[in-house]
Amino acid sequence: MWRYIILYGFVVAGLVVIMNWLDFHFLMHSLSMEIYLGLVALIFAFTGGWIGWRYTRPSMAGSAQIETTSDVPTTELTNDTSGLSPRELEVLELIAMGFSNQEIADKLFVSLNTVKSHSSNLFLKLDVKRRTQAVSKARELGLIH
Amino acid sequence: MWRYIILYGFVVAGLVVIMNWLDFHFLMHSLSMEIYLGLVALIFAFTGGWIGWRYTRPSMAGSAQIETTSDVPTTELTNDTSGLSPRELEVLELIAMGFSNQEIADKLFVSLNTVKSHSSNLFLKLDVKRRTQAVSKARELGLIH
DNA sequence: AATGTCCTCACCCGAAAGTATGAAATCGCT
DNA sequence: AGCGATTTCATACTTTCGGGTGAGGACATT
Numbered sequence: 001m002w003r004y005i006i007l008y009g010f011v012v013a014g015l016v017v018i019m020n021w022l023d024f025h026f027l028m029h030s031l032s033m034e035i036y037l038g039l040v041a042l043i044f045a046f047t048g049g050w051i052g053w054r055y056t057r058p059s060m061a062g063s064a065q066i067e068t069t070s071d072v073p074t075t076e077l078t079n080d081t082s083g084l085s086p087r088e089l090e091v092l093e094l095i096a097m098g099f100s101n102q103e104i105a106d107k108l109f110v111s112l113n114t115v116k117s118h119s120s121n122l123f124l125k126l127d128v129k130r131r132t133q134a135v136s137k138a139r140e141l142g143l144i145h
Numbered sequence: 146m147w148r149y150i151i152l153y154g155f156v157v158a159g160l161v162v163i164m165n166w167l168d169f170h171f172l173m174h175s176l177s178m179e180i181y182l183g184l185v186a187l188i189f190a191f192t193g194g195w196i197g198w199r200y201t202r203p204s205m206a207g208s209a210q211i212e213t214t215s216d217v218p219t220t221e222l223t224n225d226t227s228g229l230s231p232r233e234l235e236v237l238e239l240i241a242m243g244f245s246n247q248e249i250a251d252k253l254f255v256s257l258n259t260v261k262s263h264s265s266n267l268f269l270k271l272d273v274k275r276r277t278q279a280v281s282k283a284r285e286l287g288l289i290h
Numbered sequence: 291a292a293t294g295t296c297c298t299c300a301c302c303c304g305a306a307a308g309t310a311t312g313a314a315a316t317c318g319c320t
Numbered sequence: 321a322g323c324g325a326t327t328t329c330a331t332a333c334t335t336t337c338g339g340g341t342g343a344g345g346a347c348a349t350t
Contacts, residue, residue: 037182037185040182040185040186040189041185041186041189042189043186044185044186044187044189044190044193045189045190045192045193046193047190047193048189048190048191048192048193048194048195049193049194050193085325085326085327086326087326087327087328088326095277096277096281097277097278097281098273098275098277098278098279098280098281098282099277099278100274100275100305100306100307101306101307101308102306110327110328110329111328111329111330112329113328113329113330113331114327114328114329114330116307116308116309117327117328117329118327118328119307119308120308120309120310121326123308128243129245129308130243130245130307130308130336131277131307131308132240132241132242132243132244132276132277132280133242133243133244134243135243135277135280136241136242136243137243230295230296230297231296232296232297232298233296245335245336245337246336246337246338247336255297255298255299256298256299256300257299258298258299258300258301259297259298259299259300261299261337261338261339262297262298262299263297263298264337264338265337265338265339265340268338268339274338275306275337275338276337276338
């Protein structure tokens with residue numbers, strides 16, 4: 001959360017610098033002050049909106065990369081398991097099917113605590129906080145169908 | 146959907162009014178132009194970011210067809226939504242994206258209790274017991290993708 | 291005006307999920 | 321033989337979810 005605020009701050013600061021650089025040397029001679037202010041407001045409003053939209057998706061938590069193109073690495077990650085162990089993948093699939101931890105424990109013949117351990121570990125590896133988020137991210141990564 | 150755009154417009158408009166009110170009567174005498182511009186930029190950037198943060202809404206299976214034109218609202222209602230109301234569908238989509246109830250409440254400008262109500266209702270309609278199960282079933286039914 | 295649906299919100303309570311920490315057994319690898 | 325990864329399980333604790341119930345306002349239909 002905080003990293004985004006900080007990143008956001010830097011972006012804003014950079015834009016402020018840019019605006020100041022453009023300041024009285026270029027625009028002021030051709031535009032009125034109101035239009036200038038309006039432009040500033042619009043640019044920053046849309047920038048803020050874009051940043052807010054881009055960096056608050058739960059599935060993107062932890063990765064601050066900016067996608068400029070439609071990427072191929074997704075298919076590369078399809079075969080990769082993102083460091084998930086076989087058992088964790090198994091639990092993840094059952095989670096995606098909508099089973100509760102207790103049901104998963106029963107299916108895998110292990111204790112509830114074990115399932116919790118697996119899920120906690122895979123949440124760490126996927127960098128998520130909730131099981132629904134894990135399902136969403138795993139689907140993006142192609143870990144599950 | 147539109148309510149947020151309209152709300153956004155009003156917020157921006159309100160801020161413009163505020164800025165104009167403050168314009169040359171108050172700040173200009175005490176602050177330099179650079180600081181003034183910086184304030185404008187900051188306020189609008191953060192406003193945009195705030196709006197963008199809440200407007201993390203995907204256009205999904207059902208409404209993707211609606212957005213293109215405006216002539217088939219009837220078809221949209223007759224589309225198979227398994228009896229889910231628009232709001233419930235909205236909550237369901239955000240659940241599928243991995244948001245917590247509190248996050249959904251923040252994004253939709255409603256209280257946590259309201260989100261709980263919606264989710265409980267859609268769980269009843271989908272005949273499921275957990276949110277992960279709801280996501281799984283909704284995906285099967287093609288309500289989300 | 292009455293009805294029904296939807297959206298909103300509240301409170302309480304129990305269940306499920308998740309965090310933190312530790313630990314033991316197994317297996318592959320060097 | 322030691323190391324790391326994996327799997328298993330445990331306890332204790334906090335947070336989130338979900339059920340139950342009720343209720344008021346907005347809106348459209350009848």
